Amino acid sequence: MTSAPQPAPVDAPGGLPPFARLLLERRLLGEAQVREALEAARASEVSLESLLRERGILPEESLYRALAEFHKLPFVDLSGLEFSAEQLNLLPEYLARRHSCLPLEQKGRQLTVVMAEPRNLDAIQDISFSTGCTVQPCMGAPSRILDAVQRHYSRHLEGAGALIAAGSHEAEDPFLVRWGQASALEHTGEDGPVVQLLNLVLRKAIQLGASDIHLEPGLTEGVVRFRLDGLLADQLKVPSGMHPALVSRLKILGRMDIAERRLPLDGSARVKVDNREVDLRLSTIPLRQGEKAVIRILDVAAGAFELDSIGFTPRDLAKVEGLIHRHMGMVIMTGPTGSGKTTTLYSMLNRIKNRAINIVTVEDPIEYNYEGLNQVQVNADIQLTFASGLRSILRQDPDVILVGEIRDAETAEIACRASLTGHLVFSTLHTNDAPSSITRLMDIGVPRYLVASVLSGIIGQRLVRRVCPDCQAPAEADLAIAAELGLPEASLAGGHFRKGAGCPKCNDKGYKGRMGVFETLVPDTRMRDLILQGASEEDIRGAARDADMRTLMEDGLAKAKAGLTTLEELARVLEVGEYVTSSCAGCGRVLNSSYRFCPYCRLEQHRVCDGCGLTVQSGWVACPACGRGV
Numbered sequence: 001m002t003s004a005p006q007p008a009p010v011d012a013p014g015g016l017p018p019f020a021r022l023l024l025e026r027r028l029l030g031e032a033q034v035r036e037a038l039e040a041a042r043a044s045e046v047s048l049e050s051l052l053r054e055r056g057i058l059p060e061e062s063l064y065r066a067l068a069e070f071h072k073l074p075f076v077d078l079s080g081l082e083f084s085a086e087q088l089n090l091l092p093e094y095l096a097r098r099h100s101c102l103p104l105e106q107k108g109r110q111l112t113v114v115m116a117e118p119r120n121l122d123a124i125q126d127i128s129f130s131t132g133c134t135v136q137p138c139m140g141a142p143s144r145i146l147d148a149v150q151r152h153y154s155r156h157l158e159g160a161g162a163l164i165a166a167g168s169h170e171a172e173d174p175f176l177v178r179w180g181q182a183s184a185l186e187h188t189g190e191d192g193p194v195v196q197l198l199n200l201v202l203r204k205a206i207q208l209g210a211s212d213i214h215l216e217p218g219l220t221e222g223v224v225r226f227r228l229d230g231l232l233a234d235q236l237k238v239p240s241g242m243h244p245a246l247v248s249r250l251k252i253l254g255r256m257d258i259a260e261r262r263l264p265l266d267g268s269a270r271v272k273v274d275n276r277e278v279d280l281r282l283s284t285i286p287l288r289q290g291e292k293a294v295i296r297i298l299d300v301a302a303g304a305f306e307l308d309s310i311g312f313t314p315r316d317l318a319k320v321e322g323l324i325h326r327h328m329g330m331v332i333m334t335g336p337t338g339s340g341k342t343t344t345l346y347s348m349l350n351r352i353k354n355r356a357i358n359i360v361t362v363e364d365p366i367e368y369n370y371e372g373l374n375q376v377q378v379n380a381d382i383q384l385t386f387a388s389g390l391r392s393i394l395r396q397d398p399d400v401i402l403v404g405e406i407r408d409a410e411t412a413e414i415a416c417r418a419s420l421t422g423h424l425v426f427s428t429l430h431t432n433d434a435p436s437s438i439t440r441l442m443d444i445g446v447p448r449y450l451v452a453s454v455l456s457g458i459i460g461q462r463l464v465r466r467v468c469p470d471c472q473a474p475a476e477a478d479l480a481i482a483a484e485l486g487l488p489e490a491s492l493a494g495g496h497f498r499k500g501a502g503c504p505k506c507n508d509k510g511y512k513g514r515m516g517v518f519e520t521l522v523p524d525t526r527m528r529d530l531i532l533q534g535a536s537e538e539d540i541r542g543a544a545r546d547a548d549m550r551t552l553m554e555d556g557l558a559k560a561k562a563g564l565t566t567l568e569e570l571a572r573v574l575e576v577g578e579y580v581t582s583s584c585a586g587c588g589r590v591l592n593s594s595y596r597f598c599p600y601c602r603l604e605q606h607r608v609c610d611g612c613g614l615t616v617q618s619g620w621v622a623c624p625a626c627g628r629g630v
Contacts, residue, residue, distance in 0.1 A: 019048060019070050026069075028062055061141045068139040076104065076114040078144040083152045093153045095130055099123040100145050102152075110134050116142035150504035154208065194245045198253075201236065202280075202295070206273045211297055211338075215250070217243050217290030228507075229465045229514055230338070240290070247284060247291045254282035261291055268365070279369060298367050305350040305370075310343065311516035313555065319520045320459065324348045329456030330419040332406075334429045334437045340463045340516055341428045342367050345402060348426065349373065352400065360396055362389040363404035378404070386411040394418055403427040409445035416446055419454040432575070433552060434460040434521040435541040438531060452523075452531040460519040460552055464559070464569040465511035471503035472563065481567045485574070487557060495561030515564065517556040517573070521549050 016024070020038060023029045029037070041051040049067060052058050058066075061077075068075035083102065090103035090111060100116040101123070111133035117123065118137035128135050201224055205213050210226040215238075222243035224236040238246065251258045254267025267282040281296040312320060323331050331348070333341040346368060353359055353372045364378035364386070374396070376389050386403060387410040393401055394414075405428050406412045419425040431437045437458045441451050477492045500510025523531070527543045535543075545551075550558075556570040597604055607616040611628035620630050 017048065019066075022066055022070050023058075026066060028058060028066060033057070060143055064139055064141045071119065071139070073118055074138045076138045076140045078102070078114065078140055078148050081148070083148065088152060090131065091127065092130060095127055096149050096153060099126065100142055100149070101127070102140075102145060102148055104138065106133060110136055112136045112138060114138045114140040114145065116140065116145050147504045151508065154504070154507060194242070194249050197238075198246055198249050202271060203273055204235075205295075206271075206278055206297060206299065209299075213295040213297070215243070215246055215293040215295075217287060217292060219289055222246075222290075229509070229511055230463060243290055247293050250282060250293050250295070251284065254280070256282065256284070262286055266365075279367075281365060281367070296367075305343065305347045307344075307347040307351050310340070310347055311559070312518060313550075313558070316518055316520045316550070316555075319457070319522055320348070321351075323457040323522070324352050324424075326424055326456055328419055328422050328424055330416060330425045330427065330454045331456050332427055332429055332437055332458045333461060334431045334434060334458060335461040336430060338463070339461050340514075341461055342404075344459070344461060344516065345426050345428070346370060349400070349402065357399040358397055359400040359402070360393045360398040361402035361404070362386055362393060363402070373402075387414055390414045390418065394423075398423060400424045401426070405429075406441075406444070412441060412444050412446045413450070416441075416450045416454045419456075420450070425454075431460075433541075434458040434519050434549070435544050436537055438540055439537045442531075442534075448532055448534060452528040455523055455531075457523070458521045460521075462517045462552060462556075462573045463514045464517055464556065464565045464573050465509075466513045466515050466564060467498050467566060468500035468503060468506035468510055468512040470505045470512070471501045471510065472498045473501055474563075475499035475566075477560075478567055481571050485553065485567065485571055487553075487567075491557060492561070496563045497560060497566070498563035499566055511569075515559070517552055517559065517565075517570075519549055519552045519555060522547065 016034065017038075020034045023034055024031060037048060037051055037057060040055075041048045044051065046054075049063075052063055053060075065075050087103055087105070090106050091101070091113065096102060099120065101113050104112040104114055106112070109132070111127070111131055113127060113135055115123065115137050116139075118139050124135045124137060127133075201213060205226050208226060208228060210228050211230075212227040212232075214223075214225040214227070214232065216223050216225065218240055221240050222238040223234055224238060225232045226235050227233075248258045250256075251265065251267065253269045253271075255269075256265045256267040264283070264285045269280045269282065271278055271280060276299075279298040281298060282293065283296075284291050284293045307317070307320065323329075333345055335341050349359055349361075349370075358374070359372070360374045360376065362376040362378060366375050366377050369375070376384075376393065378384055378386060378389060386405070386407060390401070390403060390411060391414060401415075401418060401423055403411065403415050403425065406415060415425050415427055429437050429440055431440050435458075437460075438451060438455070441455075442448055475497050477495060477497045479489060479492075482489065482492060500506060500512075502508035502510050506512040521544050524543075524547045527540060527547060530539055530543055553570070553574060556565070556574060559565050560567050560570060596606060596608065607630070608614060609616055609623040609626065609628060609630055611623060611626040614623055614625045616623070616630045622629050
């Protein structure tokens, strides 16, 4: 057992206790400081070591170097050390976290471990019993050990190597994977290595908050990748012979046909991890090297669906609140796949749902099984499409309707007419920004008068990574990236830019979590008149800006200036060419690029040839059409 620390006596043979004399000899503290610390330790009835640690009188690393020398133990500086998967496999993660320790190396039956408390006999006995090795303890600074444990174990698939080795012989016949309980991800002694390995991958991905898992085949070895905060990262290499067994096990989990390897397949499953249920959407596709599988993780508990927490500014949130509390009309979310449209829509429905209204959704697929909503799954095989499902929903006395996606003219027109006849309709479109959704609806075939009448609002969205709150620090704005984004240097003034240095909690990425970047367009009378007149997208965009719509780029810049994200993230997510619009050099108003004069301040925007009217380009000395000098 660990012996309790004894109060340090002020006077001992030789005048001072041995550890206090060591501190003086190494000039870590002066004699007056040592005696003052000894007095305080005696008064508090704690050891000198505990007092120095608790009060921070000595830097942590200096204190533990001195303690290592005093107890004749090696001291390990973890600041520059990297730990391989083989090293981490030497010590189970739960022991590393419980006893604040890390495995360094194993020689025969002797395991060298760096510990925050190497004199803790209970910890040494626990590690020895678990590993079957004699423990050789070393000392390290506790904070560095905890950081290293978090950094390295957080993504370590513990035991994966042993499971791969044990399961390689099953690769000859993937059908050897037995049917198991689909809702459980706990290891049991009866589960085979392939089952345990897939369970391990799923559990770790869910714990890390991954949105997707990719199981990719290869010629010599497959790879498992997690999508974390929108970016893919390799996690595990799997022998090519074992990859089909993993995919077969996944098909069993999703109740898919394990014998069909020539066609793409879809399935779903619900699993339980850490006492919470998580939905999985499974998909396979045949490649030349074998089948690739992708698992979409839909964690309702993690999503939370709170409108206040997804990134709306107070001004935009007020606009959205006004839209979702209407009794009729259409609200459209727009953005590319993976931009968080579904989460935002569910957040809106969560805000307005109650027992007094009937909310019905038609989706393909149903991403979240959400209590309080009546959800219809599209099934093309039995002719249950968005259009037919929407027609049926209208006979179910709905108050609010969610159409998962407007894909064709029939669905668009039915949705528009539903909103015109007293229903509040939510839906999504795949367009670059909010103003272009209006022209997309008309291109699909919805009449202009219908678009002008029913459209209540359009919300454009992207997802950017948040700067890690644990390692953030002030940073200078990168002018080169700002120039790439089309942002003048003056627009960066007054910004409090921040950047993450990388820490264990963000896995050295500098980012942790994601937030939305939005533009909220609420059509006014002028905009509806422009729609009825068949105005161009540029004219509609200009009217939206006049109606106080803040663009995606402007919202993103405001969040970067507030230190919530970075310009690098905006450059990664926003395609600059989509958002660069013509603006007047005189008054700054957004204009249609075809305007020769600014209608607001009369400033000439571009010259034309006096002879034929052709727009004159920079550098021309003569008109290429009529030859007249310019």
